[in-house]
Amino acid sequence: xxxxxxxxxxxxxxxxxxxxxxxxxxxxxxxxxxxxxxxxxxxxxxxxxxxxxxxxxxxxxxxxxxxxxxxxxxxxxxxxxxxxxxxxxxxxxxxxxxxxxxxxxxxxxxxxxxxxxxxxxxxxxxxxxxxxxxxxxxxxxxxxxxxxxxxxxxxxxxxxxxxxxxxxxxxxxxxxxxxxxxxxxxxxxxxxxxxxxxxxxxxxxxxxxxxxxxxxxxxxxxxxxxxxxxxxxxxxxxxxxxxxxxxxxxxxxxxxxxxxxxxxxxxxxxxxxxxxxxxxxxxxxxxxxx
Amino acid sequence: xxxxxxxxxxxxxxxxxxxxxxxxxxxxxxxxxxxxxxxxxxxxxxxxxxxxxxxxxxxxxxxxxxxxxxxxxxxxxxxxxxxxxxxxxxxxxxxxxxxxxxxxxxxxxxxxxxxxxxxxxxxxxxxxxxxxxxxxxxxxxxxxxxxxxxxxxxxxxxxxxxxxxxxxxxxxxxxxxxxxxxxxxxxxxxxxxxxxxxxxxxxxxxxxxxxxxxxxxxxxxxxxxxxxxxxxxxxx
Numbered sequence: 001x002x003x004x005x006x007x008x009x010x011x012x013x014x015x016x017x018x019x020x021x022x023x024x025x026x027x028x029x030x031x032x033x034x035x036x037x038x039x040x041x042x043x044x045x046x047x048x049x050x051x052x053x054x055x056x057x058x059x060x061x062x063x064x065x066x067x068x069x070x071x072x073x074x075x076x077x078x079x080x081x082x083x084x085x086x087x088x089x090x091x092x093x094x095x096x097x098x099x100x101x102x103x104x105x106x107x108x109x110x111x112x113x114x115x116x117x118x119x120x121x122x123x124x125x126x127x128x129x130x131x132x133x134x135x136x137x138x139x140x141x142x143x144x145x146x147x148x149x150x151x152x153x154x155x156x157x158x159x160x161x162x163x164x165x166x167x168x169x170x171x172x173x174x175x176x177x178x179x180x181x182x183x184x185x186x187x188x189x190x191x192x193x194x195x196x197x198x199x200x201x202x203x204x205x206x207x208x209x210x211x212x213x214x215x216x217x218x219x220x221x222x223x224x225x226x227x228x229x230x231x232x233x234x235x236x237x238x239x240x241x242x243x244x245x246x247x248x249x250x251x252x253x254x255x256x257x258x259x260x261x262x263x264x265x266x267x268x269x270x271x272x273x274x275x276x277x278x279x280x281x282x283x284x285x286x287x288x289x290x
Numbered sequence: 291x292x293x294x295x296x297x298x299x300x301x302x303x304x305x306x307x308x309x310x311x312x313x314x315x316x317x318x319x320x321x322x323x324x325x326x327x328x329x330x331x332x333x334x335x336x337x338x339x340x341x342x343x344x345x346x347x348x349x350x351x352x353x354x355x356x357x358x359x360x361x362x363x364x365x366x367x368x369x370x371x372x373x374x375x376x377x378x379x380x381x382x383x384x385x386x387x388x389x390x391x392x393x394x395x396x397x398x399x400x401x402x403x404x405x406x407x408x409x410x411x412x413x414x415x416x417x418x419x420x421x422x423x424x425x426x427x428x429x430x431x432x433x434x435x436x437x438x439x440x441x442x443x444x445x446x447x448x449x450x451x452x453x454x455x456x457x458x459x460x461x462x463x464x465x466x467x468x469x470x471x472x473x474x475x476x477x478x479x480x481x482x483x484x485x486x487x488x489x490x491x492x493x494x495x496x497x498x499x500x501x502x503x504x505x506x507x508x509x510x511x512x513x514x515x516x517x518x519x520x521x522x523x524x525x526x
Contacts, residue, residue: 166392173378173389180376183338185364185393185442 015144017251018151023228024243040107042225048204079200122217143212236284297346321489324499330482367445379424390441408437
């Protein structure tokens with residue numbers, strides 16, 4: 001019986017862990033490319049969730065498949081707009097403080113825009129990824145299976161993109177040396193815009209996937225945003241494989257923690273782990289050096 | 291083929307180049323010598339478009355290229371190999387070379403041919419092809435920077451301090467490679483060097499920069515024998 005509970009906790013922890021990993025990847029992409037931390041990244045996720053659930057599914061009544069494609073496309077355009085209008089200008093400012101304030105307030109603006117357009121009342125999306133699958137004695141929700149499969153696909157696709165395509169390799173060049181990238185003929189500003197748009201698309205994917213796990217409201221992504229940040233630091237800041245390991249470690253550990261401590265304190269695990277890692281091994285679990 | 295006419299370049303309010311004129315002809319090696327801070331790097335960076343000119347202009351094969359975006363210059367065939375190598379540290383040697391051809395749409399075969407040519411010039415790079423560039427020695431990174439510059443079939447190559455911080459035996463190898471590139475590909479080359487003797491001995495013409503001014507220029511063999519140059523740059 002205990003074995004079955006543990007297995008159950010691991011599977012649902014794995015799903016949340018993948019969500020944290022994607023969050024860590026999404027902000028690591030922007031950090032590596034621009035040196036900026038996107039403090040509005042949880043609002044990007046919330047915004048993506050609202051565009052999909054409130055706008056496309058509930059207001060316009062399109063099918064989920066079309067809604068997903070439309071949401072990802074909208075967020076891509078949104079990403080290009082904020083990159084051109086906000087991130088690229090902020091990146092060149094005299095102090096990184098401008099960028100911190102800029103992205104924090106971008107988050108506020110997104111929250112208020114969402115409240116104005118779609119209202120402040122929390123809601124759920126009936127029937128979207130509901131139901132369970134039984135494998136032996138383990139019961140897994142369809143939402144969790146979807147999260148695990150889709151996240152794994154996104155991670156693999158990103159690996160292929162960064163290692164095999166010209167644009168992906170150019171993005172790595174921009175991360176490593178902007179002057180040299182320019183000399184190779186890479187348009188650095190355009191490349192950064194694309195990176196930010198890609199990050200916004202990943203945010204939208206996260207937003208869509210967490211809809212069946214939570215109630216859709218303005219704070220839907222606050223906690224996963226923070227834990228995703230912790231995941232990046234735990235795994236190794238600025239290092240994509242570290243982000244994945246950190247995310248999955250936090251997801252599974254916090255679920256297993258409910259076996260020994262009250263469920264109420266579950267959310268503390270990520271942050272205790274974050275502080276512990278910073279004290280013991282500041283470079284993160286995978287200890288990547290830049 | 292390259293003509294720089296009376297350019298003035300500023301860093302903020304500080305003027306870095308004063309009325310500089312500079313020329314590179316077909317197939318020739320031109321050296322640019324001068325002390326630290328004389329403006330050698332500034333001049334090269336201005337030619338590729340990283341620095342902007344305030345007045346004057348730069349023409350390349352009759353086309354005005356002053357102040358064009360730096361990432362476009364390589365499409366015109368001008369390649370700048372920067373001071374301090376500036377390789378992509380976490381990419382392998384092979385990937386660094388591939389990125390050198392970013393501006394080209396090579397087929398797999400063409401890419402292999404170009405990489406083979408670089409490996410031929412620097413066999414050391416072939417041994418290290420799977421190694422992360424940042425883990426190599428300074429000399430190897432300089433070889434990689436030069437090789438990466440050759441990948442796009444440049445029509446004009448500019449080397450900034452290719453001998454900086456290298457052991458004398460490696461410096462010789464570097465200069466031999468530069469001569470070889472010039473001879474086999476007929477590519478005109480500009481070398482900015484503090485190692486004035488080396489640069490002047492392999493070049494046809496030399497420009498001498500002093501605090502942002504071109505103070506003299508002429509055939510390298512003549513300047514090598516000029517008492518002033520000897521005193522200022524060749525240690526007596």
